[in-house]
Structures are given as structure tokens and as C-alpha cells.
Amino acid sequence: xxxxPGFDSxxxxxxxxxxxxxxxxxxxxxxLAADKPVKLMEVCGTHTMAIAKAGLRSVMPANxxxxxxxxxxxxxxxxxxxxxxxxxxxxxGVILTTFGDMIKVPGSWTSLAQTKSEGADVRVVYSxxxxxxxxxxxxxxxxxxxxxxxxxxxxxxxxxxKRAAEAGLExxxxxxANKTVPEALRALAGDPEVGIDALILPGHVSTIIGTxxxxxxxxxxxxxxxxxxxxxxxxxxxxxxxxxxxxxxAEGGKARIQVAYExxxxxxxxxxxxxxxxxxxxxxxxxxxxxxxxxGTGLKLRKEFAPFDATVRLPVTPPESRETPGCQCxxxxxxxxxxxxxxxxxxxxxxxxxxxxxxxxxxxxxxxxYRYRDVDSA
Amino acid sequence: xxxxxxTVQLAHGSGGSLxxxxxxxxxxxxxSDVQLEDAATISFSEAxxxxxxxxxxxxxxxxxxxxxxxxxxxxxxxxxxxxVNDVACAGAVPRYLSAGFVLEEGLPIADLRRILHSMxxxxxxxxxxxxxxxxxxxxxxxxxGIFINTSGVGEIRSxxxxxxxxxxxxxxxxxxxxxxxxxxxIVSVREGxxxxxxxxxxxxxxxxxxxxxxxxxxHTRCFRDPTRGGLAxxxxxxxxxSQVALFVEETAVPxxxxxxGACEMLGYDVFQVANEGKMIAFVPADEADAALAAMRANxxxxxxxxxxxxxxxxxxxxxxRTAFGATRIMDTLVGExxxxxx
Numbered sequence: 001x002x003x004x005p006g007f008d009s010x011x012x013x014x015x016x017x018x019x020x021x022x023x024x025x026x027x028x029x030x031x032l033a034a035d036k037p038v039k040l041m042e043v044c045g046t047h048t049m050a051i052a053k054a055g056l057r058s059v060m061p062a063n064x065x066x067x068x069x070x071x072x073x074x075x076x077x078x079x080x081x082x083x084x085x086x087x088x089x090x091x092x093g094v095i096l097t098t099f100g101d102m103i104k105v106p107g108s109w110t111s112l113a114q115t116k117s118e119g120a121d122v123r124v125v126y127s128x129x130x131x132x133x134x135x136x137x138x139x140x141x142x143x144x145x146x147x148x149x150x151x152x153x154x155x156x157x158x159x160x161x162k163r164a165a166e167a168g169l170e171x172x173x174x175x176x177a178n179k180t181v182p183e184a185l186r187a188l189a190g191d192p193e194v195g196i197d198a199l200i201l202p203g204h205v206s207t208i209i210g211t212x213x214x215x216x217x218x219x220x221x222x223x224x225x226x227x228x229x230x231x232x233x234x235x236x237x238x239x240x241x242x243x244x245x246x247x248x249x250a251e252g253g254k255a256r257i258q259v260a261y262e263x264x265x266x267x268x269x270x271x272x273x274x275x276x277x278x279x280x281x282x283x284x285x286x287x288x289x290x291x292x293x294x295x296g297t298g299l300k301l302r303k304e305f306a307p308f309d310a311t312v313r314l315p316v317t318p319p320e321s322r323e324t325p326g327c328q329c330x331x332x333x334x335x336x337x338x339x340x341x342x343x344x345x346x347x348x349x350x351x352x353x354x355x356x357x358x359x360x361x362x363x364x365x366x367x368x369x370y371r372y373r374d375v376d377s378a
Numbered sequence: 379x380x381x382x383x384x385t386v387q388l389a390h391g392s393g394g395s396l397x398x399x400x401x402x403x404x405x406x407x408x409x410s411d412v413q414l415e416d417a418a419t420i421s422f423s424e425a426x427x428x429x430x431x432x433x434x435x436x437x438x439x440x441x442x443x444x445x446x447x448x449x450x451x452x453x454x455x456x457x458x459x460x461x462v463n464d465v466a467c468a469g470a471v472p473r474y475l476s477a478g479f480v481l482e483e484g485l486p487i488a489d490l491r492r493i494l495h496s497m498x499x500x501x502x503x504x505x506x507x508x509x510x511x512x513x514x515x516x517x518x519x520x521x522x523g524i525f526i527n528t529s530g531v532g533e534i535r536s537x538x539x540x541x542x543x544x545x546x547x548x549x550x551x552x553x554x555x556x557x558x559x560x561x562x563x564i565v566s567v568r569e570g571x572x573x574x575x576x577x578x579x580x581x582x583x584x585x586x587x588x589x590x591x592x593x594x595x596x597h598t599r600c601f602r603d604p605t606r607g608g609l610a611x612x613x614x615x616x617x618x619x620s621q622v623a624l625f626v627e628e629t630a631v632p633x634x635x636x637x638x639g640a641c642e643m644l645g646y647d648v649f650q651v652a653n654e655g656k657m658i659a660f661v662p663a664d665e666a667d668a669a670l671a672a673m674r675a676n677x678x679x680x681x682x683x684x685x686x687x688x689x690x691x692x693x694x695x696x697x698x699r700t701a702f703g704a705t706r707i708m709d710t711l712v713g714e715x716x717x718x719x720x
Binding site for chain 2: 010013015018019022046049052053054055056057058059104113114116117118230231232351352362363370371372373374375
């Protein structure tokens, strides 16, 4: 999802440049209060992984905390939605298609991977357009796409649905579980328990929605934000910009929403993609794992696209869902605890047998912490 | 941990820790004589009391790669290289291979011929003879074109005692070239994921390279080819077997820019991506430069590098010093990255 192969992005991974930025970050942090750490939260799973993989947390100054938020679309998918997908997969004549990450995530009782190995036709696709192609190839089957993701993914799903409608492809539908980011940030910014000073804003999502939807964070909550890219140098640059803003604020200045990823993000976003999304979907209330129901952050299909809604096409009754006992993914997703503070982390819950989704998704913060843990903590 | 699964899942075939658990908990627990190395070392004098000091390296591997043809190679080429390399890992000169084919009804004979031709060509290059085989045909939909099993034997060089459990602190870790080319090459031609790239498979027969390293560095501790599960899984297994800590310098590990870019795009960790033409060697420090020179002198080792060393520290732990000065764990692949890569 970052720069295409062939694009020379090596400068954004340059260790020497990164070293200079780390020095500058340390210099800026030294001017902030030493006894009251500032908390920066990233809300994009790709950031979570990038930070862990480069080991950036361990080279940050002591008074700067990098916390992970609800940035992994698979992780924030609530158990009832996963259970629903599993129930659909079990129906005769169904090919259930999903992004690879979703397949391993445990629902209330089982996972799609387990259901697949028991005979369900579950297939991993890399794009909803692949699911569309499968539907064309198997006219006698109902091809259902498990539609998760944030604004980055939703436009292409909307485009697939439109294309299916135009082509009269009646054996294709989606299980809608997409979510939108900005209002979820409101829930976090307004939560004193979370206590965010600044947000590392998601680069991919922002290419679509631009920066305007985040302005309320600065205006209403005095939380600084920087739309940030995904290479180590990008992340460090975003952090530096946020620290500069925090220093301004300490001297009476205002929180700002900035773009620290100008090579990809325009302030106005991508209006064509947003229009595509709005043509097919409309907002609804939706439950996030850990954050509960956040009004207006879900997306349901508009009435004219109802035939492509799996809940309409094939009503099923999943078994009663439950919260996995002992799992603290909810608190991890709100940034209230870091993954190692969960009592299951690295013991009962490891990537081989994950208890919660944050340990299994490739963008999950527990997976990032576990896979790339500091040697001191291992 | 396998006990938590009631059925085999695709992730059990990934080369990562789930696969290791399946092999150890389910398979090896039934076959009590199995040696959990790339190749088994067998000695007929031990078995029969005969007065022969012949020691054989014996290995088998099955190839289910999809698609059958990919940039720089095909399933036949891979099937020979894979077993040749496993046999060579024990410090042996591979001599004879078997080839078993499961053919699916409908496979074009022209495709079969093309696969067989590349098997012959690379067998010739590697100096091995394919001397026995087997062919089965299954109905359409019950296979995927062709699956190939190859087994191989080779004679272990006299005086050579390689073992994954023989590493000592101070030993150097050598890698014969860039990481990730095979895995990313396959991904780049997978349906639904195609992207334009010049990356070709690195699949290559490495018996020559192994033997040249042994000539230059006779006290080499062991070799390992980092196939499925990549460098990370191979290093973790060996660190565990030798009960030592391993330390790798990220900036010393050769990775082609296109592979790095593709890994970023796909969210893969290049240390966990499969290779089919790379060898890791663990060499005492005083022989490391000679081993490196031998690797670099070989066609398939031009980009070889010393990537790290065996260290004092927590037994079984593989640490990576990142390009940004942090030190973190290099963890083994768990489940499925991409099925059917070899």
C-alpha cells in the first residue's frame, strides 16, 4: 500500500536521515516537561507495524509515549460481525471471500480458517474486484465479500458493488462492516482515560478524505494531528512536527492538523473516491470492538443497492456472540493499556493461538509488539 | 499447540512455527527415527555393522508451487534445486535423485515436457542423476496440474561433521545473497495480485557453493537453506538447536530494492519471505573471511555477506539491530504468508 515497487522510496528509509530526525526529536522532547510524558497515538495499523518493525519505540525519549489506537480494521471488527461472516460461510452454495487477515481472527466460538478446513468454501482475495470475478466465474454460487476496512478500502468496495449492479451480476453481495475513522477519534479525544496529546493521523485514509474531517480535533479538543506516511523517516518526521506543535501549544499556541506526508496526501483528499463511497453507502451506527457503538461511524448500503447486501440476500442467525473471556483487545484498541500489559499477552495469547484479533491481524498492535518485541522484554 | 486445531489448516504448510508444531507434535511423534534436519545423515556401518565408513545425506521434498511457471524458473527446476540443496546442507555432494509425479488429468503434455526439460538441465548443472521415479494421474480437479516429489542422496565429505547444535559464541553468520527473491517473484505472478516487476526466482543448485565453502572453511558448523519461513525461521530453529543467541545487523543483509518495495507494499517481513537459492553458513570467526570469499567466487554467491554473529545471551533468541539503532526480536513466521510457494 505504500509506494509501488520501482518508485525509489529508499530516502524514506535512510538510516542517516532517520538518525538526524531522532536527534531532533530528542532535542524537542527535552524542552517539554520531563515529568509529564506526552502521549502520541497512531490510529493506523500500518503505522503500528512500521513503528514496531523499525524499533522506533525504543529510541524515543523517555517523556514521549507512542501509543497505538483502533487503527486495525480487522481488530475493531466486533465479534458479532465475525460470527455473522462465519455463519454465512457455512451456508450451502456460498463462496465467502475475504481479505487474508480476517480468516485467522477468532470470533466468539471459531474462526473462518477453522470453518474453511471443515469444508466451507472460504477464499482469500486481495481486492473485492477479485470476488466480483469469482462471481462471474461461478454463476450458480452466491459470492459474498466480507467488507471490512476504513475509508482507504471502502471506495473500491463501492466501485465493485456499482460494477456488479451495472453488469447485472446477481450472485454477488457484501457483508457490510466498513467503518469511518474521524468520529472514532472524537470518542478517543474526548476520553480522559485515554489521554491523548497528539495524533499520528493515518496516511492512507487521508489520501481519500483529506484533512478537513480532522479539524474538530484541534478546534474542540486541543489535540494536535499530523497526517503521516509509513516509512521510518516519514513516521519520525510526523513525530517531529507534532512535537513542534506541542511546544507551540505550551507557549499559548493552538493545536493544528498538519500534513507531514505531502507526497501522497492533498488537503482536499480524493473527492472522486469520496463521491463513489457516498453513492453506494450511507452512515449508520456501528459497534467497534473496545469502543462500543459509535454513532455514524458504520456504513450500510443505500436502499437502491440493497440486493447486494448479504444480510438482505441471505438472512442467517449466527450463534449468540460473546466477548472472549480474559481478552483485553478492547483496552489495547483504546490505547489504555499497551499490549504487554494484557495478562494473556505472550502467554495464553500468542500468534500461534491468538485469543484476540490484535494478536493475529498483520496490523494488530499485539502482533506488532509480540513479533518485534524489544530484546530487553523478551 | 497443534492440539488446539482439529483439522489441518493451510497455515500448517507455511514453514513457520505452526508447521513446526504439526511436524513435531503430530508427525515426528509417530516416526521415532526421524531426524528433524533438512537432510538425514545415515550410516550403513552403524546399521549393518559392515566395514564401510560411507555416510549418506538423504532428503526428500515435495513441490506444489502455484503457478507452475514463474519468472526465472518452474516447478521442475525448483524440485531439483530444493532437494539438491537440502542434501548439500549436510556437507554432502548430491549424487542421485528420484522423481515422483502426481499429474492431473488435462495437464498439457507440452507443459510436462517443459518441466522435465528444466529438471534435466538443472540436474546436469548440479551433477546429479535422476535415476528412479514414479508417475500417478489423478482426475481433473483432484490436483493442480502437477505435484512433484524428489528425494536425493549424496555422500557426506569425509571428516565433515555438520550440526545445527554445534554453534559457538563468536561464530559468524554468512548469507550467500539477497533475501526474498523467490517469494516475491511468486507473489508477483499470483492471480489477483500481479504487479509488474523484474524480480525473478533465485532458485539455484547450491551444492557447488557448499562444497567450496567447506574447502575454504573446513570447520564450518552448519549450513541451512532459508526456504519457507525465510531467514527468520531458519535462524530461530538453529538458535534453538544450539541453545545460543544470534545477532543480525539489518543493514548488512542484502535485499534488492524491488523486493524491499514489494514487501512494504504487501506488508511482508522480508526476513520471513521464502528463498530457494540461498544458503546460510555458520563459520568460526577465523575462517569467516575465507568462507565469504569462497561464496562470492561462486556464481550464486556474488552478493554474499557476513550478516551477524553468534552471541552470548538468552539461548534460542534471534535479535536484529535495525537500521535505526534499535534492537528487536527477529521472530519466526507463524502461519500462512502465502500458501504453495514451493
